Amino acid sequence: MTALAASWLPLSPGERAVAIEVLVHGPLSRTELARRLGLSAGSLTRLTKPLIESGLLVGTGEDATPTEVRQGRPSQPLDIVADSRLFLGFKITADMVYGVVTTLRSDVVTRYDRPLTTHDPERVADRLAEMTAELTRTHPRIAGVGIGVGGLVRDRATVGESPFLDWQDVPLAALVEERTALPVVVDNDVAALVEAETWFGAGRGLDRFVVLTIGAGIGYGLVLGGRRVPCVEEDRGFGRHWIVDPNGPLTPEGQRGSAVSLLTIPSIRYQIRAASGRDLTYEEILAGAAAGEPMPARIVNEAARALGTLVAQISNFVMPQKILLAGEGVGLMEVAGTTVRETVRAHRDPLAAPVRLETKVSDFHDWARGAAVLAIQVLVLGSSDS
Known part of the structure; x- marks a missing residue:
């Protein structure tokens, strides 16, 4: 391990908690940081001292509360030195x-x-x-x-x-x-x-959060209590065994009606190729659907209904505060977002809270x-x- 990285290791559990809180939510005054972590002023000072000495944290200027001013103890907000490494x-x-x-x-x-x-x-x-x-x-x-x-x-x-x-x-x-x-x-x-989305993006500060990705495959990530829930299935092709429509299309591997067969880019392209002999890109299929071409429109609408069903099922069971749709396939929402949202509502109780759905057109960066x-x-x- 390089000296640059090693100079910050190892952190104690307390130091790690302080560093993460400032990294994700900072800059924070010492008073606010102590309140968030349930620490006394003395304990916080003990934990922050090595982080400041190592160059991971820095004071960013005075930000004293009225009480601190009266007691003669001005407080500098603490922040991560973001570009130091x-x-x-x-x-x-x-x-x-x-x-x-x-x-x-x-x-x-x-x-x-x-x-x-x-x-x-x-x-x-x-x-x-x-x-x-x-x-x-x-x-x-x-x-x-x-x-x-x-x-x-x-x-x-x-x-x-x-x-x-x-x-x-x-x-x-x-x-x-x-x-x-x-x-x-x-x-x-x-x-x-x-x-990344939990710490710095759409899930920042949320207790229950879901990421659903659409692209070459389907990815699913669950955050509970602000922490990602690891599981074996997330690494083995989520969606291949989630049957959305038992009468739906087949994949080349012979799976019928799964989320993968309906939603992934390769499966959508395969459906067009099998039905028409045309080898179209995903963008061309979406454009054809938007223009009202019958075959692309039918397949894209089937995909939109499948996505709406999947979002509704996740919402019904997990009750997330937000679902982020990401990946190179979410251009589907631009063409058939209305169908997706209508399907979500159809599969939810009429009195259920609206699903907070955010779309992020992600590239590989x-x-x-x-x-x-x-x-x-x-x-x-x-x-x-x-």
Whole structure:
């Protein structure tokens, strides 16, 4: 592990709680920080001192409460030194590696993408190392690397299974660490996106929050008590066994009426190709539906009803404060959002609270940013189960 990252480790549980509170919600006065964490002034001083000395926290100027002024103890709000360290995030797809450099608050400083011409693990690690070397030359404060992969990841280090890359038991973190001399964290790409949205995005400050992604597959992430709920299924293709319409279309693998068969980009393209022989892009299908072409309109409306059913079922069982729809497939909402919302209402009790639904048209840099957030959580804050 590099000296840059190691200078902040290890944090005690109390120090970690302080750092996370300031990172996500700061700047905060010491009075407010103590109130949020249920700490005495003395305990807070003890916990913040090493964080300030290490350069992780800094006072940002006077912000004294009236009581503090009367007692002669002005308080400086504490904040994270966001640009003191930078982090790399990578999202690996079947044919590209998307990279971003972020600050400690996950603000993207730069983007850098490279094609992926092979899935051989050694060559993929070489590509990641090349990109890291290039970015480190222009951003020398990089302290660690996060990598997001579609599939099952064990111990935030080994890709146990990735159907998109045809990988089994690939020690990706070790391969990249050997080549870069930087600490590396690997995780499922949906888990990474959920962490980023929970800390810095649509789920910030929420107790119950859901992320539903639509693209090459369907991803699902659940946050309860402000923390992501890990589960085995999230890494194994959520939606393949969630039957939305038992009379629905087949996927090429023979699954009928599942969320995957109705909603994913490959399945929608497959339906058009099977019915018409035309090999259209997802954007062309959406445009055709918007223009009223019968076949694209029928298939897109079926997908919209499936999405509305899925959102309603999630809402009925989880009762989230918000559902974020993300991924490269959410352009569906622009064309058939009305159908989605009507279907949600039809599958909810008339007296139920409206579903708070937010749409974020994500590109792969958002997924890469999520991987960088994982690196921040693990490498800086020492949090392995956030």
